[in-house]
Amino acid sequence: MSELWEAFLQAIQLIVTLDSEVVEIALRSLAISATAVVLASLICIPIGGMIHFRNFHGKRVLINVIQTFYSIPTVCVGLFVFIFISRAGPLGGLNLLFTPAAVAIGQMVLITPILMGLTISALSGVDKAIKDSALSSGATEFQAIWTIIKEARFAVVAALIMGFGRAISEVGAAMILGGNIRGYTRVLTTAISLETQKGELVLALALGIILIALALIINTVVNVALQRY
């Protein structure tokens, strides 16, 4: 148990002294996962909005399928994307494998179901009268969807935070698609995995604490920002 305390102290030391490698890994983790969230939200929020707005056959089933994929194993996503972007795959020519972009794509695929599903639930929480009022005020379908999204902004942002949390904390896709290359694709989770295997438990734990602290800071900042609106 003394390892935990030691890890905590070391984490603080790494943060306070701004250990260059740790800072670099942490920033890379942030950048990759943030990119994944931005990309995924560009896809999920409009499509989620459409699914919520329109009535069609199989809507219920579609939402169930989306929700099922919330718990897709990260290694499966890694493998799936790997097949696409490896040299022999259909997107092999883009030379994406073992790059930060590949990790971002993997994380994007991973969180797409969560983001889409939670967007749909967020929008379902908005009073139907808002949609009617928007349309009645002369909004186009797209404008009405946007209005509903704005009404649900708290819940949508909560969905984004959930997605970000899942992206930054996953290890399977980052390992398979990024390859844990030092100084290039190494992120917090892959570093933790490596240090644990090397027996550097204290460093691994310290990195874990940094990871959780990052999630905490982002959560707090976003929540404080939201309170103002």
Add this chain to the structure above:
Amino acid sequence: MTLLKTAQLGYSADSKALLRNINFQVERAEVFALIGPTGAGKTTLLRLLNLLDTPTSGKIYFNGQDTAESTRLRLQMRRKMAMVFQKPVVFNSTVYENIAYPLKVRKHGRKETQTRVEEMLEITGLKGYEKRRARTLSGGEAQRVALARAMIAQPELLMLDEPTANLDPVSVSKIEEVLANTIREQKTAVIMATHDMSQGQRLADMIGVLMNGEILQTGSPSEIFCSPSNKEVAEFVGVENILSGIISQKDGDLVAIDVNGATIEAISEFSVGDKVYVIIRPEDITFTLAKETSSARNMFQGEIARMTTVGQLARIEVDCGFPLLGVVTKRSAEELNFNLGKKIYASFKATAVHVIK
């Protein structure tokens, strides 16, 4: 010129017909009140007319064009209409942004928007509220925001779904005042759903009575009130003295109707043996102490069964074998010494009797 017209409009949900054979039209600058009890289908009809829901049968024509033609056309048409819903709905933003919304979605410039919003704030008495979060407003204030939002784009047709239901009297009169001004100045056509007959009478040029998903009668307020087409309409619009009887004799247009053993004479096209309802407006009944000779063809003796005074008026219910309600001034009632149990004569002309089936 006709602004809106429906043809055999029908709507059903879950295989239950909510609206059937709706045929009516609204002219430009006309105020049309849709009156009917709760659950009659008023909201459903307004939602169809606002093109929010799609009818299951029949057609809606706006400015002579079929609204079912294309989605693009429906958007254009919807932008010439506006609706205020029964429950006040405001977006979770400021009052200013709420009112500006219709101009924003129409991509109007910022300058113009600001001028128009300020105008609407002034009209609806919401000046100084522009920075308030709309969700923090009271029901009456929120409904005024909704009204301002509906009027800002100067619609050709304004629809109001019980706009003053559940609001305090001050908000009701404010909203009615704003409405009356708008109708007068902007020449906006209005369709207003209400279960309040007196509100319909105050504001409307035409009234349509909607019951159980059907429009039973359309006409001017006085037509509806003085000659309701059937018993349901008569009861709903608050007509008193509705008596049921059977036509026993007929001579030309003059009929004798047997009501509970008494015979009432009236003018009617119905034939002998028909079951009918007789409507006599309380204002048309004259009370006398003695049997007098007059041109009134109907005179009955009865006992005063109930007396209530409302302001300067006395409502007198006489039991003549059937109940008959009349209205006299309080002073007449005092001078003639009316009191409970007193035997008096009630008379009314045959032409004052309205006969319906």
